[in-house]
Amino acid sequence: MSAIQRNMSLTGEPPKSINTLQKIATLIGLSGLVIILLAGFNLEFPNKPLWLWVALFAITAGIVLFAKGAYANKHEGIKNDGIWFKSITSRGYLAWVTGILLTSFYIVLYFFPQFLGLNEKGDNTGIISFFDPLSKMLSGNPASQWFVYGTLYTVAIFSFGIKFIWKYRNNRYEKIRTISVMFFQTAFAFLIPEFMARMNSDSFNLPYYDLKNIWPLNYYNFEQYRVDSFISSGDVGIGLLIFGVISIFVITPILTYKYGKRWYCSWVCGCGGLAETAGDSFRQLSDKSESAWKIERWVIHSVLVFVVVMTTAVISTYLGYDSEKYWLTKDIFLIGVAVFLTVLFAGIWFFKREELKKDARYGAIGYLVIILALMGMHFTTGKTLFLFEAETLRQSYGFLIGAIFSGVIGTGFYPIFGSRVWCRFGCPMAAVLGMQQRLFSKFRITTNGGQCISCGNCSTYCEMGIDVRAYAQKGENIVRSSCVGCGICSAVCPRGVLKLENGPLEGRIKGNDILLGNDVNLMEYVNN
Amino acid sequence: MEHIVIIGNGIAGVTAARHIRKLSDKKITIISAEADHFFSRTALMYVYMGHMRWRDIEPYEKGFWKKNRLELKKGLVKNVDTASKTLQFSEADSMNYDKLIIACGSVTNTFGWEGLDLNGVGGMVSKQDLEDIEKFAPNNKECPNAVIVGGGLIGVELAEMLRTRNIHVTMLVRENAFWTNALPAGEAEMLSRHIQSHGVHLRHETNLDKIIGDENGNVKGVILKEGQEEIPCKFVGITTGVKPNIQFLKDSGIDTDRGILVNRKLETNVEDVFAIGDCAQQRQTIGNRAPVEAVWYTGRMMGEALAQTICGKSFEYNPGHWFNSAKFFDIEYQTYGWVQPKDRRKDSEAQFHWKCTSDQRCITVSYHKETGEFLGINTFGIRMKHEVMDQWLNEKRSIDFVIENLKQANFDPEFYKKYESEILSEFKQNQPITT
Ligand SMILES: Cc1cc2nc3c(=O)[nH]c(=O)nc-3n(C[C@H](O)[C@H](O)[C@H](O)COP(=O)(O)OP(=O)(O)OC[C@H]3O[C@@H](n4cnc5c(N)ncnc54)[C@H](O)[C@@H]3O)c2cc1C
Ligand code: SF4
Ligand code: SF4
Numbered sequence: 001m002s003a004i005q006r007n008m009s010l011t012g013e014p015p016k017s018i019n020t021l022q023k024i025a026t027l028i029g030l031s032g033l034v035i036i037l038l039a040g041f042n043l044e045f046p047n048k049p050l051w052l053w054v055a056l057f058a059i060t061a062g063i064v065l066f067a068k069g070a071y072a073n074k075h076e077g078i079k080n081d082g083i084w085f086k087s088i089t090s091r092g093y094l095a096w097v098t099g100i101l102l103t104s105f106y107i108v109l110y111f112f113p114q115f116l117g118l119n120e121k122g123d124n125t126g127i128i129s130f131f132d133p134l135s136k137m138l139s140g141n142p143a144s145q146w147f148v149y150g151t152l153y154t155v156a157i158f159s160f161g162i163k164f165i166w167k168y169r170n171n172r173y174e175k176i177r178t179i180s181v182m183f184f185q186t187a188f189a190f191l192i193p194e195f196m197a198r199m200n201s202d203s204f205n206l207p208y209y210d211l212k213n214i215w216p217l218n219y220y221n222f223e224q225y226r227v228d229s230f231i232s233s234g235d236v237g238i239g240l241l242i243f244g245v246i247s248i249f250v251i252t253p254i255l256t257y258k259y260g261k262r263w264y265c266s267w268v269c270g271c272g273g274l275a276e277t278a279g280d281s282f283r284q285l286s287d288k289s290e291s292a293w294k295i296e297r298w299v300i301h302s303v304l305v306f307v308v309v310m311t312t313a314v315i316s317t318y319l320g321y322d323s324e325k326y327w328l329t330k331d332i333f334l335i336g337v338a339v340f341l342t343v344l345f346a347g348i349w350f351f352k353r354e355e356l357k358k359d360a361r362y363g364a365i366g367y368l369v370i371i372l373a374l375m376g377m378h379f380t381t382g383k384t385l386f387l388f389e390a391e392t393l394r395q396s397y398g399f400l401i402g403a404i405f406s407g408v409i410g411t412g413f414y415p416i417f418g419s420r421v422w423c424r425f426g427c428p429m430a431a432v433l434g435m436q437q438r439l440f441s442k443f444r445i446t447t448n449g450g451q452c453i454s455c456g457n458c459s460t461y462c463e464m465g466i467d468v469r470a471y472a473q474k475g476e477n478i479v480r481s482s483c484v485g486c487g488i489c490s491a492v493c494p495r496g497v498l499k500l501e502n503g504p505l506e507g508r509i510k511g512n513d514i515l516l517g518n519d520v521n522l523m524e525y526v527n528n
Numbered sequence: 529m530e531h532i533v534i535i536g537n538g539i540a541g542v543t544a545a546r547h548i549r550k551l552s553d554k555k556i557t558i559i560s561a562e563a564d565h566f567f568s569r570t571a572l573m574y575v576y577m578g579h580m581r582w583r584d585i586e587p588y589e590k591g592f593w594k595k596n597r598l599e600l601k602k603g604l605v606k607n608v609d610t611a612s613k614t615l616q617f618s619e620a621d622s623m624n625y626d627k628l629i630i631a632c633g634s635v636t637n638t639f640g641w642e643g644l645d646l647n648g649v650g651g652m653v654s655k656q657d658l659e660d661i662e663k664f665a666p667n668n669k670e671c672p673n674a675v676i677v678g679g680g681l682i683g684v685e686l687a688e689m690l691r692t693r694n695i696h697v698t699m700l701v702r703e704n705a706f707w708t709n710a711l712p713a714g715e716a717e718m719l720s721r722h723i724q725s726h727g728v729h730l731r732h733e734t735n736l737d738k739i740i741g742d743e744n745g746n747v748k749g750v751i752l753k754e755g756q757e758e759i760p761c762k763f764v765g766i767t768t769g770v771k772p773n774i775q776f777l778k779d780s781g782i783d784t785d786r787g788i789l790v791n792r793k794l795e796t797n798v799e800d801v802f803a804i805g806d807c808a809q810q811r812q813t814i815g816n817r818a819p820v821e822a823v824w825y826t827g828r829m830m831g832e833a834l835a836q837t838i839c840g841k842s843f844e845y846n847p848g849h850w851f852n853s854a855k856f857f858d859i860e861y862q863t864y865g866w867v868q869p870k871d872r873r874k875d876s877e878a879q880f881h882w883k884c885t886s887d888q889r890c891i892t893v894s895y896h897k898e899t900g901e902f903l904g905i906n907t908f909g910i911r912m913k914h915e916v917m918d919q920w921l922n923e924k925r926s927i928d929f930v931i932e933n934l935k936q937a938n939f940d941p942e943f944y945k946k947y948e949s950e951i952l953s954e955f956k957q958n959q960p961i962t963t
Contacts, residue, residue, distance in 0.1 A: 171941065290589065460584045518847060520848065
């Protein structure tokens with residue numbers, strides 16, 4: 001409605017306004033950030049470790065207190081009042097300011113880490129050195145820009161996780177899922193790799209490894225320096241390398257078959273974790289249009305093809321030609337990849353052609369042809385792989401996808417495009433899981449007979465931009481490759497229409513265009 | 529090409545149009561004076577509360593209408609001339625039809641109180657109503673107090689809306705608990721407590737006498753019948769039900785009573801004129817159903833049935849088991865079959881009632897006293913599977929079977945606490961087993 005004005009969320013009337021506790025909380029949280037910022041100006045704090053703890057604690061406390069102010073005195077239930085009136089959550093002024101600040105942070109982090117205090121030669125200064133005490137405590141090494149980022153990331157998931165749990169405290173699925181995400185971030189992404197680094201010595205040199213970060217999300221996992229260090233670290237290293245391979249080829253398919261891609265995307269993954277916690281206030285900003293869906297399918301699968309080509313190229317550059325030295329030569333590897341992809345596609349084509357919609361089918365064939373053609377060219381022309389240098393491919397992937405897409409756009413633009421832009425349009429892991437979820441999984445969202453009133457809450461709050469209502473109002477199950485199983489559509493539905501379920505494959509995708517409640521004979525007639 | 533004209537772009541009219549399009553190539557025109565595109569009337573509240581924008585409550589993208597060749601006409605039909613098959617609009621233009629579907633919905637029902645025409649008095653049914661609420665009750669500075677007359681589904685939604693802006697709400701309810709003309713006492717009382725816990729001043733057994741205004745024609749308060757007490761307020765919401773919106777049909781020759789009278793094929797007394805949705809009144813009552821059913825689902829089902837008839841395969845409107853749902857602040861409600869309130873209960877109907885200690889959840893199962901046949905269930909705070917309930921009603925299961933197998937019908941999200949065993953043990957303790 002036109003009469004609605006978007007005010008800055010710090011002023012105005014309820015539900016736009018914030019209460020005193022929230023104002024104090026904002027102050028505390030911002031003061032934590034200011035301390036870190038001051039460190040960036042090389043302000044010499046008298047007692048650095050203490051100030052670091054004060055800063056991190058202030059940020060956490062600020063967020064948690066803000067949540068307390070927002071939810072503690074309210075009933076359990078859905079808390080979306082005023083979402084489209086508040087500046088920060090409806091692409092208002094505060095949203096743009098936040099978006100610009102976040103994006104700038106990512107640009108500095110990826111491309112100008114010297115501003116954070118990174119020194120090529122000598123000790124780090126500024127913000128990075130401010131985090132030294134914590135880093136030394138955990139791994140024994142001085143901090144890097146990635147350690148700073150990891151710490152802030154973990155603080156964000158942890159404290160916004162508490163906010164999320166408070167907000168959805170009526171919903172056990174949401175609570176348990178969020179505890180899981182907080183756990184995996186803190187333990188697997190943050191602490192364990194630091195402890196692993198502590199074990200390193202001259203003879204034992206594990207690379208930084210977040211065990212839950214699976215290739216192809218972790219696109220650099222099989223690069224030469226990492227594989228070398230895995231191999232040089234003896235049995236543990238080899239074990240980790242093997243774990244890296246089976247996590248995508250064995251563990252992932254099994255879990256996705258049983259539970260859908262949600263086991264990863266909204267229970268384990270760090271990117272998903274940040275989107276679900278810190279990004280929760282922005283989930284309604286995702287684009288629900290059909291055209292966005294179309295773009296999504298092309299972009300995400302292109303990224304997947306890119307990462308497959310890139311990884312294949314990178315691995316094949318460090319494999320030798322001589323099978324006497326090591327059984328896995330470049331040629332065997334390339335032929336192996338080609339055979340694997342062909343068998344995979346042939347299998348899908350043969351068993352699941354019904355489920356694949358027309359353009360998905362053409363897309364899949366197109367991509368397969370491209371990959372095979374590139375490999376064919378390698379064998380016929382020899383020399384450089386795939387027309388490009390593997391190193392060029394690797395660098396452009398790291399730059400375009402790893403930095404710009406997942407970081408700058410994916411997270412920096414939370415307040416503008418919504419929280420799951422990366423997960424929806426960019427993440428190759430999501431593409432793999434999604435394909436499987438659509439074709440070979442027990443997971444679906446069922447709709448409850450004829451109860452839908454087409455209100456639109458489900459679609460509005462789906463962070464993946466799925467038009468859930470379009471299915472619900474037809475009584476159709478929702479089986480979409482992009483659904484991360486966050487469960488929010490089910491939570492916000494005021495009529496109890498949606499349920500996330502794992503069930504038999506039979507009848508999972510049904511296209512009945514009529515709902516329960518009407519004359520049985522009529523329904524039968526319409527369906528046939 | 530046959531021209532099908534539909535008055536009303538609500539759920540009934542749009543469902544009929546969609547299904548006719550699926551079955552045929554006929555020319556279809558949908559008329560509405562209210563909004564450019566179909567929107568979900570049931571979601572009006574969420575726009576005021578800031579959960580959704582207007583465009584979010586429109587179920588179809590803008591391109592949908594063109595793609596399906598559904599022509600849209602914005603205009604108010606003033607008169608229907610059935611002899612020449614012509615509609616006259618208030619803008620003085622007109623339109624011919626071959627078949628006319630009237631799906632013109634409802635308007636607020638009032639009881640002719642004094643002061644209804646003051647600024648700041650209105651219902652909560654249409655887009656214009658919503659705009660008025662936004663105008664007269666924009667925040668608690670301009671509107672510190674509001675009064676809602678009537679405690680039903682729309683009344684509680686309006687209360688929830690106003691509470692999100694911290695406006696003090698007094699709700700006048702004739703009965704001794706919320707919505708007792710539809711709910712058994714235990715449920716109604718639980719809801720009354722819940723509504724009060726949200727800061728609504730719920731005044732039971734209270735009746736409106738008149739609404740009073742100031743010299744500028746703005747509302748300044750209401751006077752109660754009880755002791756002529758005055759409650760000052762800047763906004764009065766009238767939510768004492770809805771009635772079919774059939775004023776414009778007065779001289780059309782189409783038979784009306786409370787609504788437009790139709791037979792089971794949804795035909796009116798005039799050939800080629802049909803009526804569906806909120807505005808239709810069944811000449812012949814169907815089971816326990818009211819002759820005028822102002823709910824979303826029945827509008828949809830009438831639309832589905834009529835589309836077949838219009839496209840040559842004649843179907844009667846023959847709805848399955850009654851079902852409905854609502855949400856009262858934080859408590860979700862679903863119902864399947866019939867669970868009657870005290871006034872309407874037949875002697876043969878018995879009820880088993882269970883309430884959770886949290887006072888946020890309860891169920892009532894009704895059954896036949898002698899045969900034990902399952903007649904219906906109300907659930908609050910527990911989601912049930914429509915399909916299972918429908919099947920049990922079809923199979924005429926016994927109350928014992930239903931309570932023992934309640935788990936099968938549970939539709940709550942994963943990991944939710946389950947209450948079935950608690951319910952079962954209470955049933956076993958307190959209920960005489962009837963077979
Ligand atoms: C606030 C609210 C909440 C509700 N919640 C629920 C719920 O939770 N569950 C449920 O089952 N039901 C609910 N209902 C009832 C449900 O919305 C209605 O039953 C349903 O929308 C009726 O649909 P319809 O197509 O018959 O008519 P409507 O949706 O009323 O559409 C009729 C349209 O015709 C137009 N029209 C009328 N006369 C003319 C004319 N002369 N010329 C041109 N246009 C005309 C009107 O402007 C209107 O746009 C709710 C209703 C309201 C108001
Ligand atoms: S469809 Fe539902 S569960 Fe899936 S991503 Fe969207 S909101 Fe989450
Ligand atoms: S939120 Fe529920 S009732 Fe509303 S459109 Fe979605 S499924 Fe239907």
